[in-house]
Amino acid sequence: MPGSPALPRPAPDSVPEPALSAPQLGILAAETWAPDPATYTVVSAVEVSGVPRWEELPQAARATITRHEVFAWQPAVSPAGDIIVTVEDSDVLATENLDLRAADPEHTATAIQKRLRRERHRYVQVLERAARPHTTIIFFRRGQDSGVCALVTHHLFVDEHAVDLLWNEIFRRAAGQPVPTGHDPRYRCWAQTTISEQARAAGLRATLEAATALRDATLTSTATVRRAEPTALLRFAIPPEVTDGCARQARIARVPVAAVYGAAFGDVLRDHFGSPAVTVAVPVSRRAYLADHDVVGCYVNTVWVPARPAAGTVETIRRWQHDLQFAAARAHADIAQLRPLLGGEPHAMLSFESRAGHRTAGPVRWRPVPPPDSPAKAGLACFLAPGTRQTPGDGRLLWRDGILDDAAAGCMNRSFLETLARYAGLPPDQEPR
């Protein structure tokens, strides 16, 4: 698995004080650049049914969240300007219960969406002790045993995989199934491996290798930081025939299906920017070892991938996958160093989400719901949840003022769907309109 060099990992006892991991430091740095302070607020919502005793959910949530040490971390800026971390066992989690059983179902759905949107735009001031707790879980009860649960926290504490682990643990507790009970400080061990001297040296090597690989890539100029710049958003559905065709194309090219979408997005960007080669920022996980599989924390780094055309569709897909793998193997590179080395920014960000399949724990059944509107983490960002045979695919384009407008975004969206259809091997008369 790519993403992290194999460095010695200390035992929990030998790391007396936690320290932010390299990905966490990267997030804090990126947050200072982001025009919207809420850019790194995470809202993860799931639709759940079959909960035996709904009123016990907050307790299950509390037992789960407090077990994972990272939620107790309180980062702060020291007088010397360093970021230090203390472990604060109080004010780790806030819970909120909203009983919507008596409300009109249509109104309920709208009310939940509005609330989630509001939470997504709330700035979690993670560096402020006074702003604790930094994590909230809201339980929207819609039926006797069903509703929507939403976790709101800072990206510093979780990634998409960690959120999946948390929901599983919470609902297994709620279903009375066995779960781990001990305090879990393992993230601090991994964090330590990412900031050690060895890790810094490996990170520097990776940065130089990534910079060398990107030396011919085209970048955009570094955007001027303007706080509270508005973000616009366009949501779109991916037609089932495109989903099927992309899966078929992935099988032909022998790559993950995400590579087909990545290559198609690269085509659209090259066309839009009128550039023969563009660069895309892609978040990748640094959970490189089995030991990281069930640890709650943030392991995500962004890598820069050149999106370059090749002789044919399959070749372009393979080239994208090759370049992505190369970059992912250097996910420990330091973007903060890469930016000045290359003197620019990627043209867009491309992030993949998963909404396929439901999860179960005894009688409890849950599935993720699409996230609410959010500020863009880049001037132009595309979030894609590729479909499966059971789940339709969807996506959303986010852009900041000056990068696109509504009409240009509409054009880009159409172009993306047409390109995807072409990649999917659909004849022109079957391309989605």
Place this chain on the structure above:
Amino acid sequence: MTPTPTAANRPGTDTNTATAGQVRSLSAGQLGIAMQQQRAGDSPIFNVPAAIEIIGDLDVASLRRGLSELIRRHDVLRSRLVHDGPTLAQVVDEPQPALIAVHDLQELPEAERDNAARSLLDREAARPFDLYTEHGLRFVLVILAPRRHVFFWIMHHLYCDGWSKSVFARDLSLLYAGRDSELPALDAGYGDFVLAQEQADAATEQDHLTYWQRQLAGIATLSGLRHDHPAVPAAQPRGAEVPLRIPATNRVRLEARARTRRATTFMVLQAALVALMHHVSGQPDIVISVPYGGRPDTAFEPLIGFFVNVLALRSQVAAAMTFESLMDQVRDTALDGYEHHAVPFQRVVERVGGATVLQQTSLAFANLPYQDIVLPGAEIRAFPITRVDIRYELEWHVWEDDCSGGLGGRLIYRSDLFDESSATALATAYQQLLAAAANGAGRRIADLAAMLPVSAASLGHHDLVSDAAAGAVPAPPRTPTEGAVHEIWVDLLHRDEIGVFEDFFDAGGNSLLLAFLSARIREDLDAELTVQHLMEHPTIAAIAAAIDGAGTSEGDASAR
């Protein structure tokens, strides 16, 4: 590999005597195909397409000249059907220069050209032949870039068989390079083969028909395999394929087993398929259609043409039999069948009925010399045609793989009837059976079948999947290995109940979880399955089968 030089393919002058305008009968095999094509109507069911990608210099004039010469040399390539009184016959036309349809796709953006070529050639592959007005051969040249072409050719099965493909490649390679004089002389033509068949005693054909009538009595009442999806009459069934691979060590052992029972490798392959079909259908009576024949004389070896017929080989199998005794039975039945091959398959079908059963399973073993086209100054790559037309529900193709020293192959399945997961499970089971047979043919069929990842119950799992969607229980693990893999899936995907045929990604998996799955399989089950392998075989059943298969298949690189 080039066809081995024999007296028949020494270089020299052609002495075959096909004259233009000559009307001649169809061979028994051709007649069978022509009858089936008539029943299928305007269908590409017997189209045999192929394509290569040519990187580098292509001399189109030399290609056209080579193809024209090829058509002149092989009279079947300028033959068409005619009615000769009440019977079908064929007429040989004058040689004409080869027509190559050229499509220049350079106007398209570079990234679109491959897909456009694929779509175009898929359409070409699906275009039926009018066998009465045109010859059974077409060419298409697609220009992707100045030094990048795709050359596509398609023949009707009436005029070619597996061996013909190598002859086509060898002849075209020499003709393109201007090395015409190195071509083997043709001392016989396809007409000579037809004539030889005609001269056989008419009573012989009747005798053969009587044999098949007796041999296949009652097959119309046999029930076949369960399907994942109900059969809906379709104008043209489409196929998809799953690869097969038998490692060299197992091939050597299978060949040794065959020798000890005075059988051929093909007979071992057939016995294993019979055992598998018995296991998954629950039926004791199994019929497998096999192409049989070949060039009866070395004089026919340098010829393109259809020299085979299809035989329906029937076996009676019981769980208590040993694999060796099944091999003996298969050998005897096959030898009997070979003795009675001179009657067109379609005539047998009409006489005995049971067309549905006879179109369920076929097995073809190509132990033929194989040659790719070679063009000086150019690199040749495969350019797969994605459209697959299919004549049987399950077509098993096995060939000698010179690269690995083992056997390669593919299972082509009707994708409207079977899910990929079922086809994968069947292919895996077949490989496992062969591995087990290679290592202990004395074992009972029941014992060999017990370890397989498919069963009569598991085919038709579409019903189970539908049940699952409705809240019923999904297909549970059936073997200890499936159980162990299931446990890992439950842990990774956070789901209590997962069917063994569910797709990992449909079940909520992603590429990160796939990497963890690979690591957990290594850690917990001491098996090495790459992420690439898991991506291509994303079900519990297929993964467990790969792990189990690895235990009996030495040298299998994808699974330890």
